[in-house]
Amino acid sequence: MATNRPASVPDPSARLDLSRCPVPAWLPGGHTQTLYGAFCAQHPAIRFVRERVDTPDGDFVDLDWCSPGLDPHVRPDGQPTPHESSLVGTAASRWMEPADWSRLPANAPALILFHGLEGSSLSPYMQAAAHAFRNRGWTVAAAHFRSCSGVPNRMARAYYSGDSAEIAFMLDHARSRLPQAAWHAAGISLGGNALLKHLGETGHGVRGLRAAAAVSVPMDLAACGRRLSDTVWGRQLYSRHFLRSIRRKIFDKAQEFPGSVDVLRTQRMRSLREFDDLYTAPMHGYRNALDYWTRAASLPLLSGIRVPTLILNARNDPFVPEASLPGSRDVSPDVLLHQPGQGGHASFVTGMFPGHLGWLPARLLQFFDSGR
Structure with a gap:
């Protein structure tokens, strides 16, 4: 999909998808859809195995892993997971052990997820995505920005929407754990902006990443x-x-x-x-x-993206004004813009009452499978 077109010359033929997200009639409006998706909609509960990674500046980030071959409740030696007081209040059941890495499929597709403002692997959209991808045989790493994993980070700084260097570090680390895997990345809201900024800054230099997706992103x-x-x-x-x-x-x-x-x-x-x-x-x-x-902001850098990328924004997102959304002339030909009229922010609730969060993971899987 990649081209040699200079980043400064956007291609007006880039794709724009306006097909709808089938939000139910009983859930009208962007505010209602956002709040219901965050607090009420049904989603699977999933547990992870946590890895702590030291950063070059003396801090740390936590990655929560799940995979069909990785049991969060049983250690590699077959013993039940002991009570981990350090993980209380998180979505992780135990810490990763060296023997766990051999239980992850080396050549299977893999996804790294980046959460939004004050999110974590406990966030409904993260839980729903991790569950859906794991059920399809993928390995998933839910990456936490500093201070968001349930444990304070070591430095006065924390995280911010433009931290593309942190995205690059976590991507590189995940790939180093499974270098033969077919890696994909998805960022939600703040995490999506940081991911798009990294992709736009890096262009052809994003090693080992098959495709990416950014959801409900405040690009402006x-x-x-x-x-x-x-x-x-x-x-x-x-x-x-x-x-x-x-x-x-x-x-x-x-x-x-x-x-x-x-x-x-x-x-x-x-x-x-x-x-x-x-x-x-x-x-x-x-x-x-x-x-x-x-x-x-990632908006000025979208024309530099050279990785197949889906950017999904509902036009009724209460966080993101519709007028601020990019058009096809603002992005590279490797970007697919999907802008349904309904969905709210990081929600996209569908189904009969009480509704569920299955549409978003299915949309991401569709893009990663077909590019559409």
């Missing part, structure tokens, strides 16, 4: 940041939800790294713009929220 971070910070729904519902866990993490950071964060101001913040101004931007090398939103 400034437009999405304004939507979440300046609208009533954005401030009173979504920002309030995210800031609840973010404040706790920042308070812990301030205790461990005195002077790194203005605790009083962060405890008073009421929007994601304030959070990005006070913490994300200065902690990760940006001047302020607007500078961060501008420089970390």
Whole structure:
């Protein structure tokens, strides 16, 4: 699929799919679909085996693995998994042991998943995807950004939407574990933006990656940041939800790294713009929220992607204004844009009441199998 077309010359023949996601009539509107998918829709519960990986700067990231040959409840020696107090409250049942790696199929297809803001392998969309791909015989690695695996990371910094270097590190590590596997990648929301940014920056240099997908992605971070910070729904519902866990993490950071964060101001913040101004931007090398939103956005880099990539965004996503979505002239010919009218944010609930989250994993599998 890859071409030699310069990244600066987008191809207007790039594909745009407007086919619908069959969201049920009893679930109208983007807000309803988003909230129901996050808190009410049925999805399989899946357990993982966790690996901790040290990063070059002295921190760590956690990857949760599942595969048809990997039993999260039984160790490689056949003994039941002991109670792991360090994993309480996570989706992992035990830690990976050296003998576990031989139980993973060396040549089977594999998927690395990147979650969204304040997500983890416990997130419904991660659980649904991991379950569906494992049932198809795939190996799945659910990668956690720093501070999101249920354990505080070691540094004052955490994670952010433009951290393409972290994506590259986790991709390289996963491939090193199973170098013969047919690797694919999928990112949701924040994780999707970071993944697309990495693909756009790297172009032909993404080693060993067959295809990628990005779902419910805020590619224009400034437009999405304004939507979440300046609208009533954005401030009173979504920002309030995210800031609840973010404040706790920042308070812990301030205790461990005195002077790194203005605790009083962060405890008073009421929007994601304030959070990005006070913490994300200065902690990760940006001047302020607007500078961060501008420089970390993946939208300007989509024309440089040279890996077969699906970008899936519902046009009624309450986080992502429809006007901010890319068109075929904004992306390379290796990108398929799928923009159904319904689906909400990272949700795409389908089926009879009470609904389920099976449509999204099936859409990803379809793309990885056929390129459509």
